[in-house]
Each structure stands twice: as structure tokens, then as C-alpha cells.
Amino acid sequence: MDILTKLMNYYSQNAAYVWAEIYRHFLMSAYGVLFAAIIGIPIGILIAKYSRLSPWVMSLVNVIQTIPALAMLAVLMLVMGLGTNTLVLSLFLYSLLPIVKNTYTGITEVDRTLLEAGHAMGMTRMQVLKMVELPLSLSVIMAGLRTALVIAIGIATIGTFIGAGGLGDIIVRGTNISNGTAIILAGAIPTALMAVLADFLMGWLERALSPANHKHLR
């Protein structure tokens, strides 16, 4: 009860600051995922087409995923210095695995008979990709983006250690002062809510884009 009142007190005292950090936190996560989507989706399509590349690319993105977040930030910091860009780059790297993997899976899972039907109709490879493969795999790709965004929101909290700001700032301040539980919660609750909300919205988008629902959309 005491913590709850303290928490409310904190929010009312520092509302502007908390909103600014929430906005910043979300933006950093979204940028990381956006860049990963720009790079990752074409890579996923590419390795689905040239399957000999896939083990190499897959093991590479897998290896990236195994690097502990703090170590990754420390290494990147040596090269890029402090600040948000370093965090966005590491979020980009962490987002690659779910996005590349889901794109690859989505494209390869498309029913071969449909591809053949497309070819038989005289479609070029680009047309098959655009009109058959991508629409059918869209929901799987969206699932990858969803995973990536949720992971990114979580990892972005440690960006505070390289001066990137975000909700991690609030959490770390809570650990630095005595009786900081309320402040830790003040940072942790928005982070958790943001992850849940992002998961929910992306999940809704994913269902909306799934081939089964296509008719409703049009």
C-alpha cells in the first residue's frame, strides 16, 4: 500500500519526465526493429530462394542472438561511442534472428502446388514472389516482427548504461537509492505494459493479415 502511494506520488511529480522516457524507449525499440525488417526480410527471402546460403546466414544470426546484451552493448560502445545509435544498432542485431527466420520459414512453407500454378499461368519469379509467396507468408513474417519488437522493448532498458536513456534510466535510479522499490516499479511497469501492448497490437495485425482473413480485409 505504501509502495502504491509512493508510486502514484512519483508519477504525479514527474509525469512529463516519465512520458518523455516512455516515448523515447518505444522509439528506440521501433527503430531497431524497423531497420532489422528493412534488412532482414530481403535476407530471409534470399536464403529461401538460394537454400545453400541458409545454413550460413542462419548460424550467423543465431550466433548474434547468443551474445549477452550487456556484452554486445559494451563492444559496440567501443566502436560507436555512447548514445542512442549504439543501442539502436544492438536492437537491430537482436531483431535479425526472429525476422530472418520467420521470413525464411514463411516463404519456404508456401504450398509448392501454388507456386507451380503461378508459374503455369506465366508469372515471372518476381510476380510469384509478390502475388503468391509474400501474401501467403505475411502473417508469419508479422509474427517475426512481433517477437522482435517485444524482445527489443525488453533489451532497450539496459541502454541506460550507454547513455541512451529510456525507461531503464528510471529503473537504475530506483536501484541506486534506498527504498527505491517504487521507482523501480515506476520504470518497470510501463516497460512491461509496453511489451504486452506491442505484443497484443502486433498479434492483432498478424491475424488481420493472415491469408484466412484476406477476404474480410478487401
Added chain:
Amino acid sequence: MKTLMKPLLLCMMTVLMLSGCALPGLSGSSENTVKIGTVTTSETQTIGYIQKYMIEHYTDLNAEVITNLGSSVVMNKANINGDIDISAVRYTGTDISGALGLDLIKDPKEALEIVQREFKKQFNQKWYDSYGFANTYAVAVRGEEAKSKNLNKISDLKPYAPKYKFGVDNSWINREGVGYEPFTKTFGFKFDSVFPMQIGLVYTALANKKMDAVLAYSTDARLKLYNLKLLDDDKHFFPPYDASPVIGYDLLKKHPELDKVLQKLVGKIDSDTVLDLNYQADVESKEPSTIAKEFVEKHNYFENE
């Protein structure tokens, strides 16, 4: 529709890629933004924000506070690399042994002279005169225990130390010249066990009797909150840690107005003031930015000085 989407997407992509240096919404253009670095302590953060508001009040520049840098060594590197432009608070003792790698100086005046001279020579940075407070390391014990065992100075701990658990700052334990090893040599006793932890945790650990003695910062408001007693440093083991801001001369040349702003704060924050600021941050759980705003407004941005 489809023909329009493709060039649009391509445009968006390239714009985003090109703006890699400053992602929209995350930071202003670096030309007019002064970056102020602070470590994790509330006092450096509060003073960092005070500088931010002062700079934004007196100049056309924007200021951004980068908090939670790992240590003063990290802050020094960041300042040299240009990741930050101003170090909000630096302590003489820390940088004499850390950044400069010199032997410890016990005299506060001499220490200040050395950092001012050496930082100009080695890093081309200006080290200002002190804000008016020092944040030294000090050994603290529980108030009632100090009374019952008659503990007043560090040497008084000698008979009790073999049974004491000693909680210390992560960055202190291995620090050359003032770390735990030299400590044991100077005072001639060792504690039962030493627990390195984040500095914010030592006060609660001591108050909750998880620790029996801790190495605390002398300006921390929680000493008062928990009724902890600072022991006198009877062997003058801990060097002076007077607090000052540090800025690069290159930036001062480009924006000479910054010098006036920083100079305004010299001697304006004494130990009572900093204790009060720390109390608001650490005990009343206010955000440093809020405290700083109230502070500069209360003093009218030091307009009359």
C-alpha cells in the same frame, strides 16, 4: 496504388538510413546540443540537470543529460572522445589516481592545482574550481553501535573488525592507492569479509544489519535518514574529493558563453546544499531533473551573482 508504394518505401528507407547520425525524435542536431555526462549518483545527475537548465537559460544551445555512465574513467573517456561535452561533476581524488594515474595527493589545494594543470596539458580540458563541496569516502557504522562501542575514528574499529562484514563500492575495492589493500595496510586490520556492491545499497545493508560497517560517500542523505555515524579518518587515508565540472577547451572556444554559465556555479553548492539535494532525490524519491528545476528557479538562475 502498388506503383506508388514502391518508390515511397524506397524513399523512406533511404531517408531513415541517411539520418543514421540523428534518428528523428531521439536527439536534436548535435551542432547545437551540449551533452552533459553524469554517473549513477543522484548528486551528479541533479547537478547535471542544474547545468542543463542554466545553459538553456543563458544561451541558445540545447543541453542533454546523459546519465548512468559506468564510472569516472568511462566519463573521462567519453569526454575525450566527444561523446559528452561536459562532465557534470568530477572529483579531484578520483581523477588524480584514475585518469591521470598519479600518486595520491592528500592536500586539497595541491590536488586541485594538479588536476587543473594536467587536464589542460593532457586532455585540453578546463577543470573549474570546486562547487563548494567534497564527496569523500568515509567509513560508516550504525549510530547506536558507535555509541555503545564508543567508535569515533576508523582505528577504533580494530578490535571489532575481525567479526565485521564490510560493504563497499564496486569501483573502490581495487582502486590503486586508496583501495582495500592499502586500507588494511594503513590501519593495520582486516575485516572478516568484504562485500562489493553498488554504492546505493550499502546504506540499507548497514541499517538492516546485513553489514556491520560500510564505505559510504560523505554527502549521502541516507546517512542522516538511517542515523549512521561517519568515523573520523584519523590516518588521513582517504584523499580529498572536491567536486568540479570539466569541459573541453575546444567547445569553450566555439561557445565562450558556456564559460560564464559554468563559472556562475562555482562555490554555489556547499555540502549542506548538496545534502539537501541528495535528500530530495534519494529519500523523497524526486527525479533529479525536477529537483534541479526547482533549485535553479529558487535561486533565480543565479542572475545577480
